[in-house]
Amino acid sequence: MGSIELLILFLVGTGLISYLLTKWNTFLGSVFTIFSVMFVFVSLAAYGFNLNLDETVNYLPGISFTQTYLGFYFAIIIVFVYLMVSFFHPYYLNEYKYKDSYNLLFLLSLAGILGAFFTDSFLNLFFFFELIIWTTMFLIPQGKSREAAVSYFGFSVAGSVAMLLGIFIIFQNNGNSFDIATGLAALSGTNAIFVFVLFLIAAFAKLGSFPLHIWLPIAHGNAPHPFSPVLSGALVKLGAFIAVLALIRIVPATGMFTAMDLPIGQYVVALLGSASIIFGTLMAIKEDDAKKLLAYSSMSHGGYIIVAFSVMNGLAFAGGFYHILAHALASAGAFMAIAAVARVTGTTKMKELGGMIHKMPITYLAYLIAIISMAGIPPMGGFISKWLIFQAVINKGMVFVGIAVFFGSVGSFLYVFRPLAALFLGQEFTEYKGVKEAPIMMLIPTFIIMGLNVYTGVFPAGILQYINNIIGELGYTGITVSTYAINGSNGILNPALISLVFAIGVAIAFVIFILLKKSRKVDLMDTYTAANFVHDEHLLHYSVDFYAPLERLYEKQSNWMTKFYTALAEKVKELGRLAKYLFMSKNMATTVFWIIAILLFVLGGEIL
Amino acid sequence: MTNSINNLELVKELVSKTTTILKEENIDVQQLAFEVNTCDIHHVLSVLKSAGWKQLSYLSAVDWPDENKFEVVYILFNWDKPVYVQIRTKIDRENPSIDSILPIFPGAKYYEREAHEFFGIAFPGNPDYEKQLILEGWDDIPPLRKDFDPSAYSDRKFPSREYPQDYSVTDEKNHSLEKRAERKARAERLRTGGKKQ
Amino acid sequence: MLSTKFTPKNKMTKAEIDRKWWEVGDYFRRNSLWLLMYCTGCCAVELPPSMTSAYDMERLGMGPMATPRQADILLVSGYLSLKTLRRLIYTYEQMSEPKYVVALGSCPINGGIYHDSHAVINQLDQYIPVDVYVAGCMPNPESVLNGFVDLMEGIKQKTMNGWKRYHDHFEWYKENQKNSLGEVIVHDEFHQ
């Protein structure tokens, strides 16, 4: 079934079936969900790579589809993350209150995603966006908190409204047509600037970038454990999609920085992306909840994507697109590992956990590989994308962006290490003595993602060639890729060689290790304690306020953004109370008066 | 008024107004000792605390086996008027017990535990005065009582080295002037770096 | 004349090979002795002069180390109270083998001036094996260094086998420890 529309209809249909099935038996419904997502993934993968999907089937009125490399690239990554996460459902759904609707909403949001990436009209894009927002909004509060959903919805709506306004401007500008390709091409002058800004607001809100990031840790931290990987690995990438539309396809006629050969608008966006990187890194270092920490890391990586798309050359775009893939895999892997831990321990707070490695070694490895990729260290995918972005930034001579990019890269090393040390390593807590490794069905996606993280780091050439198609589609020249090596603007990188050399190094070290005298195995509690007899493993586990000396340096400045938004929320609430007081008074007559007044006002405009 | 002579007068006046002083002792220009009745201890301490002697420097006991008494000593210090005040009281040596001063000086918790450990004095009012603090796994009578014989305890508990007879020095020549002069010369040589003067 | 016939070399047994390697290791071990200074008593003041410019311990390849895992020598400097002895035994057991014990001053030998105290033990080698004693109250830096040189010589002669003795006579040592200390590892309320 290679038709996009049929796939969407299929998802809606299976959603309803899985609703009924889940009502009857949770496990069965969840397995059904896995198979439906798998079907969609396989169809996409079978037909989509060369854009052979069928666009002619047309049952839905007013909705037509077109295929682009760009849309397909996003779609396949996100569907893949959905597929991987759906393996987790059978083990989690029983905890949730409205478990029967969980699978339905999950499949519906996937339908929305397919629609959003393949549609050819702005209005449908907006419609599918709303579908995604509304379905996910009901998924998030299944975790713990309703506030999370409110915060997520608030920022999403702000983004949608901005996008809608932008769409209206394009609609007016393009001779009353919602077509995406012609609409973006026809923009010029002030209209272009307006649409640029409005679309970027939408992109920043979805991506959780610097000024609009507050919802990200709240929603990620409180979402259901299996949904966090989707949020971070897949859904924030919608923002990247809009960012591509805005940053690459609209070039507003602002001035140019000749030193950097970059439009001012793009440079300002790059600076905002840099702020996002630095802010996300600092906040992630401070965070105690593992999921919130990873959420802030998503914010920081969103900053990388924005920086990559605002440096106007093919190298940076390749880095940006590759980073989307690498971060989706890394972040999904990390969140899934945390979810597996949370399933057996019931908490994601780092100060309550420790020594899980002895019980869950495979989950530990999955997390390790994911964070190596996230920190951009060689044998994993994150290194390739960061290297490409560095090349572009250095080549353009963007010093201040460079500070942020390097800071984020080293800082990511700090914050990803913290859950590793606090959750998995360190002393083994007595309260978790009985826990077991995740079941085999949850380990399947873990292994697949581990493998892909390594694959993207060792053999990036094939994927980069595909990305070259996208870049070509956007009107830029791609990068030079040979079988093993990537050519940057000022150097050449051979990831396979690096991995091989690393493997040789490890082999040498292993031989040295094996040849020497065998060591004596001792207990974890038998450590150097300055000769004190310590009998409580909690006293020997250093995880609370891990980076305390560093945190102290920016403690005072850390929550001014939250304060700003809290104040804003208070103001909005006051405004709402005023409106309520004016319009919703108990007196029926007042309400009727206002309704009539507004009707007259609207109709009057029409009549005149 | 930081003159310590005046401060001494002040303390004397304060304490004598508060309670009957059994014995008084001027230890030095900054230290005074009063012996009071056991029942007055809490009163005296609280009066002194409110007068500025806020710091309980030490709490311990002295064993007087001849009188069959323990003397409990509280040492207070005032940071504004630098005078140490010792408040002493004698309690019975059989079943020694004195009420805890925890409500007045919360820091006395560990001093009282120490006093219990070394003298066996009970401090009702201190919830864990019986817990071990310093001596780990002690199995004898409290060690600072005068009737405890540390030497016998040491002989019993810790094996000592037994020297064969020929290890001990019997040769008188070993201490002769000759050897001493030789040692002196060697030290001199070392000091001057081997140079003859 | 070279023979083409295959002649088996007289092979060394595994024990012999091990012994050869051990001798090679001994060379390294005696030239790089790292100290764990358990500054239990007053003899510790003799260590700074023996480490710094005046006597320069580093020329013998010796130096202070931070933790028992890294160190080769457990340096007991001075008297040992009961509380300290517990921790000393714990530390000694944490060290990696081969390990040596050097005791400074007269207190570990026979109790010294604390021979009749209720809190200080009299003879260290009843509890852990001591390889070198340096007598004196306190021993001056020359004798401290002399003690270390003796230790090196002893390692060369394979007489410094304290850690092996501790393995072989483990029950005997434990018995002595138990008699004097009760339990070695105790619970205290501050580390529960």
Place this chain on the structure above:
Amino acid sequence: MTIVNFLIGVGIALFGFVLQTSIGGINRKIVGRMQKRHGPRWYQEFIDIFKLLSKRAVSHGWIFDFGVIMALGGIIGTAMFMPLTNQILAFSNNGVNYDNFFIFVYLLAVGMLGMAMSASGSGNPWASIGVMRALTTMLAYEVPFLIVVLTIINLTNQSSLTGIMEYQQMAGNNWFIIAMPLGGIVGFISLMGMLGKKPFETYIAPAEIASGPMVEYGGKQLGMLFILHEISVFIEVSLFVHLFLGGATNIFEFLIKYFAVYTFANLISNVNGRFKIDQVVTFFYKWPLLMAVTQAVIVIYFGWVI
């Protein structure tokens, strides 16, 4: 790429180990003389390492061992990419050199990650504190250093070390420590941080946190970490030589420059005290970062290079 290239790479790693271990020993002697002592033998460091390898160690579980192997492996791998001179370089193919600068920064990080993992896996809080301090120090020194390197790469349009070396050796070009004096100073200060020399020795701090990450190691694991340390010092000092001192055209030039840089760093280290960890961060983000950015702006936007 043939097997010969890999053998050369392993040879370079071995050479780096021997070189740094000897020079480290000689430096201990120099420091001894400076402090009016006799000092140890020059081969003392070899004795130390082989002694550690001969001892019987303890192990705290598989991650404790695996981390050490991964760390040493990562460092050996990094050292294999290091060029010694223009010609002596393991991986080059028809004029294309695979010694990209970022490999050194990030493959080195694998080693650090392995060591941090293993240290935390020992379950000792001192080790975790040491790791925390090491990572914080890394956050401090990397950014100014990378900004200077950004300037260099932007200027030379090369990110391969041999390329940067050759650029400096070309007639008319100065060594970058002369061409970009501010950048050179920043590079040296960052080098001190990388080497963990005083005043940036905070994460070892033997008297304070019991030698930090290394607290639980003894015997072979500690010996392997010593090897790791020697090789990583070799990598870091060589990076400085190649980036700022014009690299080397023959091996003797390399040895002289290497010895000079390491000895200079060591001498500075020996007359300094130790910073607190937050002082390290504020120090690096004050003057070195400012100097690095000034240098970058001068070079990139004004084009003033001596």
